[in-house]
Amino acid sequence: MPPKVNAAECVACGSCADVCPQDAITIDDIAVIDASKCVDCGACVDECPPGAITE
Template sequence: MPKIVADNCVACGACVDVCPEGAITVGDVAVIDDAKCVDCGACISECPSEAIEN
């Protein structure tokens, strides 16, 4: 499952826009809801700050 690297996250929301399951919310940093995440990896490749890793 993808995990957020909080120190790298700039809360830009790019991951939210590409998540097909609506599993990501953004406040101060992005948060992935593991119960909704289907491990597709779309968020990983979309993140401009490399704040999501598998």
């Protein structure tokens, strides 16, 4: 299961998308994770400055 984005905490900074090796994250008003591309590596969870992405 891909990580989850807490919309109330996400600031759409793009840090998660920058580190995603599968290009599974796009930034709209919040980060959006494409479950079909995500390999559950956790890079986005570790990189998220406000801690809005959790496993």
